[in-house]
Amino acid sequence: MKPIVIYFLVFFTLLVNGQESFSKSIEKAINIVQTQDSTNYKRALNIFDNAFKQYPDSINGIELYYASVVAASLNNRDKAFEYLTPLANMEIDDEGYPGWSNVLDEYANEDYKNLLKDKRWYKLKAKALVDREEYFNNLKVNEKEFFMSSDVELNAKMPSKKLYKKIKSYNPYLSKQQQDYSISLKINDTTNTSYLVHLPKNYNPKKKYVTLIFLHGAVRFSRLEKYRIAQQLLGGWNRFYTKYASIYDVILVFPSANKTYNWMTSDDGFFIIPKIVKQLKSSLNIDDNKIFISGHSNGATGSFSYLIKQPTQFAGFYGFNTKPKVYTGGTFIENTLNRSFINFSTDQDYYYPPNANDSLSKLMDVLSADYSDYRFNGFPHWFPQFDESEPAYKILFSDVINRERNPFSTKITWEFDDNEYGSIDWLTDIKLDTLDTKKSWHQHLNFEIKKELKFNKNDSLVEVNVNKKAFDFPRKSGKIIAEYHNNIFRIKTSCISSFTINISPEMINLKKKVKIYINDKIYYNQRVKYDNDFMLNSFKKNKDRKQIWINSLQFNV
Known part of the structure; x- marks a missing residue:
């Protein structure tokens, strides 16, 4: 089924009376579909039908998607195409997906398997192919514009001091036509990913900008995105990044990783972030001494890994619910002395236990490392979801603005x-x-972890005894x-x-x-x-x- 961007956000925009009734009906129908109890699908479809008839002006892409999927599952092809056709014809749906993706993306054949031999499907797919080609052509045009720059002469035959000064003042940068750019990134001859660049509203190419790269979590379950969608990345869990980046004129960057190519479990993808930084510097007037990495969960572990393995380009590192460990080699904790790390931890985190964070803080104190751990009690691993996480972002952006490499x-x-x-x-x-x-x-520095938090059979978080070292050292x-x-x-x-x-x-x-x-x-x-x-x-x-x-x-x- 199509990956849905946090559905509850739809309800933040509820109006009164009719709109509220529509939303309640739709929520009920979607809940039925999400339980995947097909015995209730007819009931769900009836709810969709009635809501659409009563409130035709309230219909959005997410409702059309669920309604078309449940109709297709019931083999009610007429209804399925009634809802799928306007969805597929949308330029961008309310989740930020291009309409054609509902017909051509990898989940479509499973969602609409009962429609695949219908002539209307062939017609819809043919149009979707044309729309997709146009969409990617537009991305290429935008990407070409993003990387446009003026010519600045740098010649090795110049007097040495002049060349040095020319490099120091190097500025080939041009204004940008958009605020958001989806940029493709080549991994190898057969594999590509992408990243989103979100610029300050009044980007000025004559001014140097702070840049913050956000690494997403769940890399084992993610896919390499061929394009990045601003509507999906700038809200939800990332809303406070967007809010404070706007206040402080910070460039935000959101790369995409997967199980094979990422910043945590695989060195095959570790080059992604340094390569992005080099690309950005060819296009944007970035302050070289103010480039930062942040992340959540696997992304926070990635941020920590760049601190330990490849920090040269960066001024500082941050992590929400971090597991501070290098997965692809030794965790050489004294390398933290070269930069800084701020961790935002919670006391109900299954990913890394509070006692281990406390032990790490003590070790960092012994080293006199530039390290801080801010503990937020009463919150689980998905801390950024909560409004109470906002103070953490205030701390992060205050550090970003005041810190230099x-x-x-x-x-x-x-x-x-x-x-x-x-x-x-x-x-x-x-x-x-x-x-x-x-x-x-x-010598290698390490410490023991004696207790962890795990979910039991009742999905309750309980403390269990363990006996493990915090860090591994697999090679000399x-x-x-x-x-x-x-x-x-x-x-x-x-x-x-x-x-x-x-x-x-x-x-x-x-x-x-x-x-x-x-x-x-x-x-x-x-x-x-x-x-x-x-x-x-x-x-x-x-x-x-x-x-x-x-x-x-x-x-x-």
């Missing part, structure tokens, strides 16, 4: 177990040496601790074979020699000069106007 932090602590994630800010291309002996200071890892001050870099490594230091004039005095000590031995003692080709290629790779590298130094340990 430090692109040239003077100290970095980084641990990883996959060379794909061996980069953090000015330390890049770090490679593992798993045959090396681990140093004594290279490498660790590097690096800092710099007054042109002197001091670096410690454990199980690392090589790494690169990227240099910015914001970090050192280019007129003086740079000294680099690795494991207390000096490896470098000379000046660093601009390398224009490297600087330009580096910018083209990451499109970062704040974290600009003018040269790099490679070392084998």
